[in-house]
Amino acid sequence: MSKKKYDERVLAMTKQQHLVHYVLRTRFARKGAVSYIGHLDLMNLFGRTVRKSGLPILYSQGFNPRPEMVFALPLGVGIDTEGDYVDISMSVPIQPEEFVEKMTPLMPEGLSIVSVVYKDEPKNSLMSVVTMAEYAIKAPGITECVKKIMEMEVVEVEKKAKGKIVTNDIRPQLLELHEDASLPDCVEVLVKAGSTSNLRPESLLQACTRYAGLDPEDASNAGVTRLCLYGGEYPNIKRIEEFT
Amino acid sequence: MKKHIEVNISHADLMSVASPGRYVGGETNVIIKNEILNELRTNGYTSAVRVAFGFPDVYEIGMSNLAMQILYKVLNEPEWCSCERAFSPWPDMDKVMRDKNIPLYTLETKSPLNEFDVVCFSIGYEMAYTNVLQMLDLGGVPLKSADRTEEDPIVVCGGPVAYNIEPMADFFDAVFMGEGEEVDLELAQMVKEYKDSGKKDRQELLRKLASIEGVYVPSLYKDEYDLEGHFIALKPIEDGIPTIITKRIIKDLDGIPYPTEPVVPNMSTVHNRAYIELFRGCIRGCRFCQAGYIYRPVREKSAQVLCDNGIAIEKSTGYDELGLLSLSTSDYRGLPELTDGLLKAYEGHHTSLSLPSLRIDNFAMELMNKISSTRKSGITFAPEAGTQRLRDVINKGITEEDILKSVRMIFEGGWSTVKLYFMLGLPTETMDDVKGIADLAIKIEDLYYDIAREKDIKVRRPEITISTSLFIPKPFTAFQWEAQDSIESLGEKQRYLKSLIQRHKSIHYNWHGFETSVWEAVLARGDRRMAPVILDGYKQGCIFDAWDDMFKYETWLQVLADNGLTVDQFIGAIDVDAPLAWDHINIGVTRKFLALERKRAYEETVTPNCREKCAGCGAACFKTGVCYE
Numbered sequence: 001m002s003k004k005k006y007d008e009r010v011l012a013m014t015k016q017q018h019l020v021h022y023v024l025r026t027r028f029a030r031k032g033a034v035s036y037i038g039h040l041d042l043m044n045l046f047g048r049t050v051r052k053s054g055l056p057i058l059y060s061q062g063f064n065p066r067p068e069m070v071f072a073l074p075l076g077v078g079i080d081t082e083g084d085y086v087d088i089s090m091s092v093p094i095q096p097e098e099f100v101e102k103m104t105p106l107m108p109e110g111l112s113i114v115s116v117v118y119k120d121e122p123k124n125s126l127m128s129v130v131t132m133a134e135y136a137i138k139a140p141g142i143t144e145c146v147k148k149i150m151e152m153e154v155v156e157v158e159k160k161a162k163g164k165i166v167t168n169d170i171r172p173q174l175l176e177l178h179e180d181a182s183l184p185d186c187v188e189v190l191v192k193a194g195s196t197s198n199l200r201p202e203s204l205l206q207a208c209t210r211y212a213g214l215d216p217e218d219a220s221n222a223g224v225t226r227l228c229l230y231g232g233e234y235p236n237i238k239r240i241e242e243f244t
Numbered sequence: 245m246k247k248h249i250e251v252n253i254s255h256a257d258l259m260s261v262a263s264p265g266r267y268v269g270g271e272t273n274v275i276i277k278n279e280i281l282n283e284l285r286t287n288g289y290t291s292a293v294r295v296a297f298g299f300p301d302v303y304e305i306g307m308s309n310l311a312m313q314i315l316y317k318v319l320n321e322p323e324w325c326s327c328e329r330a331f332s333p334w335p336d337m338d339k340v341m342r343d344k345n346i347p348l349y350t351l352e353t354k355s356p357l358n359e360f361d362v363v364c365f366s367i368g369y370e371m372a373y374t375n376v377l378q379m380l381d382l383g384g385v386p387l388k389s390a391d392r393t394e395e396d397p398i399v400v401c402g403g404p405v406a407y408n409i410e411p412m413a414d415f416f417d418a419v420f421m422g423e424g425e426e427v428d429l430e431l432a433q434m435v436k437e438y439k440d441s442g443k444k445d446r447q448e449l450l451r452k453l454a455s456i457e458g459v460y461v462p463s464l465y466k467d468e469y470d471l472e473g474h475f476i477a478l479k480p481i482e483d484g485i486p487t488i489i490t491k492r493i494i495k496d497l498d499g500i501p502y503p504t505e506p507v508v509p510n511m512s513t514v515h516n517r518a519y520i521e522l523f524r525g526c527i528r529g530c531r532f533c534q535a536g537y538i539y540r541p542v543r544e545k546s547a548q549v550l551c552d553n554g555i556a557i558e559k560s561t562g563y564d565e566l567g568l569l570s571l572s573t574s575d576y577r578g579l580p581e582l583t584d585g586l587l588k589a590y591e592g593h594h595t596s597l598s599l600p601s602l603r604i605d606n607f608a609m610e611l612m613n614k615i616s617s618t619r620k621s622g623i624t625f626a627p628e629a630g631t632q633r634l635r636d637v638i639n640k641g642i643t644e645e646d647i648l649k650s651v652r653m654i655f656e657g658g659w660s661t662v663k664l665y666f667m668l669g670l671p672t673e674t675m676d677d678v679k680g681i682a683d684l685a686i687k688i689e690d691l692y693y694d695i696a697r698e699k700d701i702k703v704r705r706p707e708i709t710i711s712t713s714l715f716i717p718k719p720f721t722a723f724q725w726e727a728q729d730s731i732e733s734l735g736e737k738q739r740y741l742k743s744l745i746q747r748h749k750s751i752h753y754n755w756h757g758f759e760t761s762v763w764e765a766v767l768a769r770g771d772r773r774m775a776p777v778i779l780d781g782y783k784q785g786c787i788f789d790a791w792d793d794m795f796k797y798e799t800w801l802q803v804l805a806d807n808g809l810t811v812d813q814f815i816g817a818i819d820v821d822a823p824l825a826w827d828h829i830n831i832g833v834t835r836k837f838l839a840l841e842r843k844r845a846y847e848e849t850v851t852p853n854c855r856e857k858c859a860g861c862g863a864a865c866f867k868t869g870v871c872y873e
């Protein structure tokens with residue numbers, strides 16, 4: 001078959017077929033070595049793992065078909081997570097129990113499935129659902145630092161964007177602080193996240209060194225864990241599993 | 245014996261370098277021997293032989309290396325042996341480690357290199373030499389063999405550069421000649437006995453190692469030069485040491501274990517695919533090509549075994565691409581059977597095959613239409629030389645007609661991207677040969693438009709890329725005696741070629757820097773006098789020489805001069821009868837045959853390939869493979 005004919009055939013197939021996505025919304029956690037890879041690498045790692053499972057994965061169309069997966073929010077290098085989400089599409093409905101049973105023994109070291117719910121053709125893309133994230137940050141004296149930051153009206157930090165340094169105010173993105181008096185070196189913060197407004201934990205740490213006296217060495221050594229992602233409009237917080 | 249410690253790299257340190265995933269391990273299919281680890285943690289000691297396998301380049305490159313994956317499996321097979329991996333830290337991490345006194349460690353158990361019994365390097369290219377020194381240095385292992393004691397690891401290496409390891413002779417305790425699957429374990433076994441008896445006499449161990457077939461112990465030989473500085477001989481320093489070391493090969497490739505559960509990196513590497521190995525060796529005998537001679541004779545794996553390997557490896561890795569490795573894919577006789585089997589097994593998985601160096605014919609076209617991934621990259625040809633005359637000189641059995649016929653098929657099939665590989669500076673090359681390169685590219689360009697007209701295909705602009713590398717005379721080739729072309733002459737040829745294609749918008753030209761090729765030639769044919777040069781260069785900050793932007797030619801020239809040597813001593817023509825620094829190594833192919841091939845090159849005579857007619861190269865001494873088909 002010539003390339004031209006092949007192109008035409010693929011095009012025709014794509015037009016004909018409306019592919020139904022039987023989705024397994026998977027909450028996952030990562031820690032340890034696997035936390036030091038970038039988001040693209042994590043996506044590929046998930047892709048290889050579902051491919052090994054033998055489950056009826058749905059593949060994308062075109063010349064380079066890949067397992068259909070949508071990640072809720074990119075996860076930065078060096079950040080652990082306890083509550084990230086990925087929608088994995090199957091070509092036939094698969095029960096969460098079967099999915100967990102097949103996937104669990106294949107999960108790479110440090111990467112684990114927390115829970116799975118089944119979604120029949122979700123209407124909203126997982127990415128568009130996310131609006132908030134909760135992080136735990138560990139560093140000496142971090143609780144006091146974040147408290148100070150939360151009392152400020154404007155919190156300017158610098159960020160590199162397209163080779164230029166831009167300044168922006170992260171205060172509106174900070175929503176809540178949860179402290180545990182017995183743990184002064186660990187703080188939990190609820191911040192805006194997702195495609196419209198996203199606070200990266202590095203920015204908060206930068207603010208802490210700039211305005212609240214956090215030691216820069218401690219800031220770069222800070223352990224950051226994403227505890228969970230949420231949807232909804234603050235203060236109306238909704239679990240990701242609730243969205244259809 | 246050094247007590248076990250576990251190296252701990254802080255989160256901040258990892259976050260301060262590029263791609264920290266290089267330094268953390270934790271990959272899929274990694275092998276960690278728990279009993280040994282427990283022993284180490286409780287006693288700080290184990291009776292098992294521990295091998296650190298070092299790859300002297302960055303993680304992403306090392307992890308794409310098949311030899312490492314094979315030997316990792318082999319050395320982890322016996323209960324009494326374990327093998328762990330280490331790679332060259334990138335300069336950012338190199339600095340962190342030096343500043344904070346963090347030793348280079350293995351990814352499996354985070355152990356410093358100096359607590360291993362054996363540190364084994366797989367070296368694929370000469371330009372990685374300084375990285376070997378970097379790894380030893382950071383790992384706390386004395387750089388010179390002579391400075392190591394019973395406390396230190398045995399440092400060994402293998403790979404294609406081993407056939408002339410003289411420039412690195414000072415740094416290796418032992419060197420593997422040829423294929424490592426069997427000889428690695430034989431060495432480990434001897435080290436086990438040495439360890440069991442309390443590591444008393446290192447010198448005695450080295451002497452014993454020299455008795456293993458295919459193992460070369462450089463410190464047991466002494467080099468000699470004449471008054472003008474020409475190499476005369478390398479002689480054993482005592483009786484009972486072999487004067488000739490014959491390479492080892494695996495007679496039956498189906499009979500040895502293959503890593504169908506290779507370590508799969510979490511981060512992206514250069515290729516992101518699994519591999520199977522179709523055969524070793526090459527029937528063709530291109531006269532410049534070291535691989536074509538050193539891996540002789542050709543030995544194939546059976547299509548059935550390969551198909552089983554391919555199915556198992558896809559399951560264990562999850563990769564969506566399988567690379568079919570060999571020096572010349574189309575020469576694999578079971579190719580139709582193998583590709584059919586694999587494509588059938590992979591149906592519905594969207595796993596594609598990658599077939600490098602596939603000769604374009606009807607079969608290949610059919611195959612490529614079944615495999616989608618070849619579309620991305622376009623099609624490559626390696627005519628190596630621009631005229632038939634020069635192709636005959638180098639014994640590249642491919643005619644212009646062959647090439648144009650293949651290109652026609654590709655264009656008719658709807659492709660429009662063609663890559664052409666050539667070499668500049670080949671022996672006997674003239675400006676006519678250089679012009680031949682441009683002529684061929686232009687003919688291909690014209691052909692595209694002709695076909696587009698004939699077949700009424702929508703005319704795009706074809707993309708024809710010419711890449712030229714520079715001829716490097718390598719040991720164990722018919723051109724091992726040749727001079728390397730001068731930088732001036734090469735520059736002139738490059739400019740001329742550029743000027744010839746200037747006005748052809750669809751022809752692009754990529755070239756390679758001269759300096760790195762000169763240095764590679766110096767290292768490739770160097771002798772023991774190069775060892776202090778390499779050491780000095782390393783001390784002056786040369787590492788990652790294989791990376792163009794990190795290669796410091798000026799520094800090297802200075803260091804070479806400081807050691808009383810010149811580039812010309814190593815890149816000039818060598819008399820055909822003169823002793824060579826690698827004469828003590830026997831690869832099967834005889835020196836006499838190589839000299840004959842050189843003569844035929846100057847006569848512009850082609851030598852038939854092994855399957856057409858045996859040329860009597862000498863490799864039949866291994867009593868296997870194509871010589872007995």
Ligand code: SF4
Pocket residue numbers: 540541542853854857858859860861862863864870871
């Ligand atoms: S002995 Fe003959 S068949 Fe065997 S490798 Fe040499 S040329 Fe080829």
